[in-house]
Amino acid sequence: MTAYVLRRLVQMLPVLLLASFAIFAMLYAVPGGPVAVIVGENASQEEIAAAIQRHGLDRPMVVQYLDWLGRALTGDFGLSLHSRQPVLQLIGERLPATAQLALAAIFIALVLGIPVAIASAVKPNSWLDRVLSGWSALALGVPTFWVGILLILVFAVELRWLPSASRHVPFWEAPLDALRSLALPALTLGVYVSGILARFLRASLIGESRSDYVRTARAKGVPESRVVGLHIMRNALLPFVTIVGLMMANFIGGAVVTEAVFTYPGLGRLLIQAISTRDYPLIQGCILVILVAYMLINLSVDVLYAWIDPRIEYR
């Protein structure tokens, strides 16, 4: 198992290298490129030439990339063009906020999604199933940012229970404050993810419930709760986990948008700010960190497999 995880980690390297090169190439292909941002709009020809010289921007792109890569490997992602702070430090400040939001959203998604899936899969095509399927279609189809706006309208503007803009409060420092701040963004993202979970877990549960071993279990007189909870659930989780892994991309996209709705100080908002100010080193850093996070999540999903289904061998 350890060997498998290690090998998967090693396999991530070429993809990361390729992706980092692609991002680097894309951003440096911009007309004007970073120089325009460094020297400002009204710079003279001499100032532009000096900036190009100083930052080594006249070297071939591959040389510049290798230079950047060499420094990135030692943890130096360069300085933000605007705040002049190290990119890694800026990202490090935002990462805990995004992680906290993600965990809270996943918690809400599981609490909402799994019961909905089970309730609708137990009696497919019943009225309950139709209502719940409609609900998961809504959770998936309604734009996350609009859900966020509606939640703000109800809970912040009308009821005044919760703040409309969220701060990041570390959970272990002030749990109640953290929950107040986190409630709306986590609910927004969590409802969306619960739609994904419910739709695919339902399909997977219904597929499994038609298998022979389920009929056998029922024929033996195994109580229905045990049949669903133990027999069907365990086997249905497998295809479901694959889908959840694939859906992680949507989750990350949803997190970026949710952070924007609630002006939540996470990684997604940092990236949007970086893009609107054309802060190239910061854009590169953010995208790479998000990509690494995405790949690590996918890896943990695969590792979950082994835990759920011991039949799978890792070679």
Add this chain to the structure above:
Amino acid sequence: MTGLAAAGRLLRRLLTRRGAALSLAFLVLVACTALFAGFLPLDPLRQSIADSLKPPSLENWFGTDELGRDILARVVYGARTSLATAFGAVFIAALVGVPVGLVAGFYGDWRDSVLMRCIDVLLALPNILFAMALIAVLGRSQGAALVAVGVAGIPSFARIARAQVMALRPLDFVTAVRGFGGGPGYIMFRTILPNALSPLVVQAIVLASIAILLEAALSFLGVGVPPPTPSWGEMLRTGKSYLYEAPTYAVLPGIVLTLTILSFDTIGRALTALIDRDETDAVRETAGGRR
């Protein structure tokens, strides 16, 4: 049966499903108002600061925005932006994705591996992230949003086209065309593609809903279609700043956006179900129940 007659028959069967019929009616309404907006007494750009942030009234059904512009007019003209971006994006995605999938599936050799690895790389990036990176390069414009959303849709077309080619290539009618001397290009585009159209068309409809959502999300984040062009996402972005003064500002455009996305999704899923059933029936008929 000609393609047109088959499409008509499919449409009639689609209309027997209540959800799909309602969705289609809504989309026709949105598309018509967007197309003929010029004939309606609506001006999305006329400002009147004195009338800013008015609630819905008989004069302004959806109220007015922070510059006193009519929100309904902006929703109608925003439909143009959204639908044009979505259709343009789906077109780009199909234009690149379908040939990639056809070639990969038809040859199945190194070309398949190379093309599909590229598609995997595209799939590895969350599509909103990819679109944002692309816009960072191209600069913020409607064209950039269109390309960004379109490129994000390439993988799904490529995968479906590839699967279709691999399923159809060994069949007799393809072998027959090959026997008559049909070259690879002819077989791919004139023989296989016309027979693989239905899943691709369904995919186009599903992708349209994703494209509208993605364009709205980009505009909401402030990196999509630049103002003053009306866009649904941009309206929600601005409306969010006036939730206390004019709550309907962010709610009404959001309803139209959501209904549009849900309508495309509903029709796409209904068509998938119909075509799946047709294929199951066809298999039963030709194979006498064997699969």
